[in-house]
Amino acid sequence: MVKVLPNRVVSTRKPKLGQNFLVDLDAMQRIVDALGDVRETTVVEIGPGEAALTELLARRSGRLIAVELDRVLAAQLRMRFTPLTNVEVLEADILQVDLGTVLGSTPGPLRDLRPTGLFKAHVVGNLPYYITTDILLKLFAAADRIETLVLMVQKEVADRITAAPGTRDYGLLSATAQMYGTVQKLFELGPESFDPPPNVRSAVFRMKMQPRFAALSVDEPGFIAFLKVMFAQKRKTVSNNLKLAYDKSIVKSSLERAAIAGTTRAEAISLEDMARLYLELKAERTPA
Numbered sequence: 001m002v003k004v005l006p007n008r009v010v011s012t013r014k015p016k017l018g019q020n021f022l023v024d025l026d027a028m029q030r031i032v033d034a035l036g037d038v039r040e041t042t043v044v045e046i047g048p049g050e051a052a053l054t055e056l057l058a059r060r061s062g063r064l065i066a067v068e069l070d071r072v073l074a075a076q077l078r079m080r081f082t083p084l085t086n087v088e089v090l091e092a093d094i095l096q097v098d099l100g101t102v103l104g105s106t107p108g109p110l111r112d113l114r115p116t117g118l119f120k121a122h123v124v125g126n127l128p129y130y131i132t133t134d135i136l137l138k139l140f141a142a143a144d145r146i147e148t149l150v151l152m153v154q155k156e157v158a159d160r161i162t163a164a165p166g167t168r169d170y171g172l173l174s175a176t177a178q179m180y181g182t183v184q185k186l187f188e189l190g191p192e193s194f195d196p197p198p199n200v201r202s203a204v205f206r207m208k209m210q211p212r213f214a215a216l217s218v219d220e221p222g223f224i225a226f227l228k229v230m231f232a233q234k235r236k237t238v239s240n241n242l243k244l245a246y247d248k249s250i251v252k253s254s255l256e257r258a259a260i261a262g263t264t265r266a267e268a269i270s271l272e273d274m275a276r277l278y279l280e281l282k283a284e285r286t287p288a
Contacts, residue, residue: 021049022126022152024193027204032056034150034186034206035122041147042103046094046125046135051077057124058087065102065121067094095134099142120147120209129154129198133173136161140180149181149207158185158203170267172231176224178271181209216275226278230266237263246281254280 022028031053035043040062048054048066050073057064064087068074074091081087090102103121123146127135132153139149153161156169161177162185163169177183186204191197213220229245230238239262242251255262258277260269269277 020126020194020196020198022053022189022193023195024189025052027187027189027193028053028056030187031124031150031152031204032060034204035060035124035148038062038122042119042121044099044103044121044123044125046123046127046151048077048089049073049126051080053124053126054081054087058084061086064088065090067092067097069093095131095138099138099145103145120145122146122148122150124150126152126202129200132157136173136177140176143180143209143211146209148209150186150204151207152189152202152204155188155201155203158188158205161185161205161207165270166268168267171234172227175227175231175266175271175274177207179213179223179227180211181207183207212271216272218275218278222282223275223278226281227274230269230274234265234267236265238266238269239263241266242281246285250281250284254284 038061042063042065043057043061045054045057045064045066048068049070051066054064054066054077058081066077066081066087067090068077069092071091074089077089081089090097103119123139136151139146157173159169160171160173162183163171163174165174184206186206188201188203190201191199193202211220213223216223230241232241232244238260239251239255242255246254252262254277258273258280260273260277266274
């Protein structure tokens with residue numbers, strides 16, 4: 001159960017599964033507003049918990065799919081939203097959910113899982129800190145089915161996702177996220193905005209899914225694997241990291257043709273230059 005006080009929702013249930021429920025009503029409204037007009041769109045909410053945010057989303061969304069792992073909370077959500085035909089509650093681990101199947105199913109209590117045609121959804125949620133990266137990678141892999149993400153994460157994670165090349169926070173997560181879309185940090189929240197209060201600050205970011213692989217002429221799986229090599233050891237030079245996966249002579253010649261100094265660190269290289277280097281390395285490895 002929840003009690004509503006001015007600008008705050010107070011939970012009366014002891015959280016499980018590492019949950020920190022958002023109770024700041026102003027923040028909830030800002031998150032929903034960040035999605036834009038979703039009256040004719042499907043919205044997926046990750047971890048609705050006690051449904052404080054779900055209530056707002058249900059009034060705004062054409063179709064709302066709430067994915068909740070906690071069995072008790074999922075049952076309560078079903079009872080609470082049964083009168084609303086546009087709301088579905090899926091008791092599941094978001095990491096195990098096949099988003100393509102869920103988004104392609106027919107709405108309603110007797111869902112037909114046969115595809116109903118391609119359309120893109122919006123995804124919103126307060127991500128559990130301990131599996132944030134796993135969830136993000138899951139969502140990136142479904143970029144062709146998602147239009148917008150509005151997610152709350154630990155502040156340090158949001159800083160890394162939105163960091164620009166050449167800054168301290170730029171790394172593998174930054175480069176990976178920015179290959180899948182444009183990102184913007186919207187606002188930060190202190191521990192007092194949650195129940196129970198976490199020991200860290202949180203931040204909300206918005207990401208418009210616009211994968212860049214085709215524009216940069218690189219293949220998705222190969223380039224993502226390449227980024228992992230480039231950032232394998234962040235404090236090492238790009239030349240040293242590449243030698244973990246490529247022959248030394250290939251690394252030297254490819255860096256020269258890509259006009260990138262081997263002493264450069266990966267955090268200082270733009271995605272455009274990364275793509276150029278990747279293509280040079282790939283050409284070296286491809287038989288004539």
